[in-house]
Amino acid sequence: MTETPAIAFESVTFRYPGAERPAIEDVTFEVAIGDRVGVIGPNGGGKSTLIKLALGLLEPQSGSIHVLGETPERARAQGLLAYVPQRFDAERALPVSVRQMIEMAAARNISWRRRTPAEIRMRVDEAIALVSAGAFADTPVGRLSGGQVQRALVARAVATQPKILALDEPTVGIDPDGQERLSEMTRRLHDDLGLTIITVTHDLRVVAASSDRIACLAGKLHFHDAPEGLTPQVLAEVFEHDVSGVFGDLHVDAHKASECGGHH
């Protein structure tokens, strides 16, 4: 018997109301439990839409989506998939501290019988320690730097004890040190907690070194088994421009986009 995938998309098409073209079209892919998957693609290529569909925040016009065998809505209600958003649109006028922000989400995913202040505090403390956010745990979120906000959001996600962690453009607006720290942190979360991690980004360097599999998404999906399979041609097709700059020191084998990973 095959293991239930962490995330399974089957011929999923989604079009925003009033849009001419679908944001994502006929997308089929699976993420195995424990995998680290990077989804790269240009802005407007449907990456964030993909995560919102997996969370059940959007509903596809056709196709089916399952998260650990559940519908996205049920998976969200059970706290199976936690999300670190690209843009943090919180009401920063409200002086909510990092600890309080994490507490809101942590309390949500504890059954009411076990939802004691001590239990909530324990989960919050653990999450803060995991992302090394102790130094700013009592600071209002509105006063944090971009990198600190990102770590606080990861802590909030982890505090809900999910099986899958979805990161949407985690490095945007963060300095290189912060990016390195974030990369190290996600590696730890994967290794220590066994989380399945899906990272969506327009920057290949963010996921190249820390992903088991890479998918290229520009409306349609090109899937690769390993980052090494990506070529400049494939990326140029996905990004629709010269992409030599995004490779850094990655080793790549040249092949045509039409040979790209097989399944769409």
Next chain:
Amino acid sequence: MSLYFEHFAPAIIAAIAISALCSLLSVIVIAKRLAFIGQGVSHAALGGVGVAAIVGLAPQQHFLVVAPFCILTAIAIAWLSDRERFSADAVIGAALVGTMALGALLISIAARHGARRVPGWEELMFGSVLSVGPAEATLSWIVFVAILGALIVVRRPLLFWTFDEQGAEAFGSPTTGMRMITLIMLGLAIVIAMRLVGVVLATGLLVLPGAAALKLTTRLGASIVLSLVLGQLGLALGLWASFSLDLPPGACIALALLALFALSPFGARLTGAA
């Protein structure tokens, strides 16, 4: 002066509950930018008063019609701006004008047909707290305690929705329910605040204490306590000015709260919150 206070004891007791209720909600109103919706809903009360006057209810019974009218208006505003993709500002503006015009028409028709007692415009606009009796004082406290209880029960999802609506949705925390609960609380608060400061100034009670408190502190718990304290301080100063100088209490309370708000940036420098 003591006779004065004895005579107006129910008014003062009611005012304490009304101010406390509005101050508590004020932090949410400011953080969630609901001030204009508060303005729309408070003016909708006029439409409710018009309906109550046409039906022939005595002013003490207006609450029975005005409260559902305000709450339904708040829900309609939320629904239209969410589902029908109108801009919230346009919907609130339309509701404000529509319900006020409806109220003016109905009150005028009721007066023409000899309704028992139609409240005067000044009373509607600026309140008449000194005419509040024991029954209304009791009602104010019942509403305050009920809303305080509801706030304690839903504090976590309410805070989650207030602070980060998209995050709350992504983590499966209720958002539509929290919006509805907030609008219902807002509607109820406005209806009883009307007696204290009237339709025009009710928004002041819902905006100024929270706005000043959020200037003065960078701690969430402290901001809620400060909002309560400032609300009561504004009330005390306003009533004191009203009694001492024989001026309308609604306007005095609103101006006292405005003064505290105006001073808050200076206070913020002292507390280091600036």
